[in-house]
Amino acid sequence: MLDIRLIRENPDLIKQRLANRGGDHASMVDELVSIDTARRTAETERQKLQGDRNRISKEIGIAKKNGQDTSTIETEVRSINERIEQIGLDADSADMRQKDLLLSIPNLPHEACPVGHSAEENPEVRTWGSKPEYDFQPKDHTILGTSLGMLDFEAGVKITGSAFVVYRGPGARLERALINFLLDLHSTQHGYTEVNTPHLVRPECLVGTGQLPKFGDQVYHSPEDDLYLIPTAEVPVTNLHREEILRLEQLPICYAAYTPCFRREAGSAGLGTRGLIRMHQFDKVELVKITTPESSMDELEKLTANAEKVLQTLGLHYRVIELCTGDIGFGSAKTYDIEVWAPGQGTYLEVSSCSSFGDYQARRMNLRYKAEDGKNRFCHTLNGSGTALARLFVALVETYQQADGSIVIPEALRAYFGSEKIG
């Protein structure tokens, strides 16, 4: 969430910067400013009355000790209490509305974030490798995976529903090999600490990273326990340090985590996505960093490079694009997407989204560090996929398919997979 002081002092600047995202946020900012004034007026009045009450109550204590009659003065306090209760209603409702508004306003795009209206205006930053050429018509992963006994889409529908899949045999093994490869790469080569977190979280965690309150319809929820299935490991991992004040020496904190991710994808049913590309459940290795404000932009570059290393090591052609202001996520200040080439699809697939959130998430989860001057400051948080598994699986299978329908396992993965080819 944004700093209310900043909004209070520069409402027009805030409106202008939010306008780059598209959509109407100006009216929310206006309401926020007026509700903030109302809240502070009521709050000041309440505090003054509370001060009066405290002072008089002490007098009562002293008077009683001296055996004096206190009935008149007690009546006075009672009337003060009535006023406190009344003004308190105003203060509390304004406070709730203000919090609600603050949680519903997206982050300011970073100055370095390119201005644009939609995904069409996302600049390409760089590419790596080139599109592989085949002397046959490359097949789609669903055909390859089904015929090799790796993927069973029908079984996924049978036991759960559409957009769920069963990996089997070499498919299950390949998925597991990829997870191990990714975790090993980031933890031994890139300096991330591996963590293994719960897949169910409290609502506060989702508020902390920004999924709640606005995007509750995209998350699976168990009402009996008020727990949510995580849509990404970003949620439990970033919230690991919620409500903490970290020491400067601890930063940056770098975590790598494998988890399945659960997404309802409400509103995007039947969106023309075939096979593994958009599932309700998919595996992902996520990278999370908690940094100082000064270093977060550098850390974003490193994080993105760490994710790119995955595709380089596997020999997969990809491009990096930068999201423009009209396309970045709700909480993000700056985002790079990494898109891998999938020959069977004839298109690039987003396998990683690397973002710096500035202090937006840290404010929501009250995550701070003690700065050199002894002051408590909000940390910056970052995360990026390192990478999403299902689409990586697609790109890998489609890229390394052979004319006879078999798949060659890239060198770096063979020790994990246990053989050189499938089929």
Next chain:
RNA sequence: GGUGAGGUGGCUGAGUGGUCGAAAGCACAUCUUUGCUAAAGAUGCGUAGCCUUAACAGCUACCGAGGGUUCGAAUCCCUCCCUCACCGCCA
């Protein structure tokens, strides 16, 4: 799930209705002193909000969370959460 004991500042730990935001100790910071590898003394040392300022200060809230009783709650009552121990159950 059952029974019992607890949850107080960075830590330990006092505090059972009134000047308690909270004793004491530890840790930490600054200073002083003696001196030499240690010690003594002084002062300071929570978080957030409000209101102000050149700065200081002031006010309010916070003793697991929420609600209640009261003129007044860390202290009394209710509900919930968590921790520990034992029992039950279980991968």
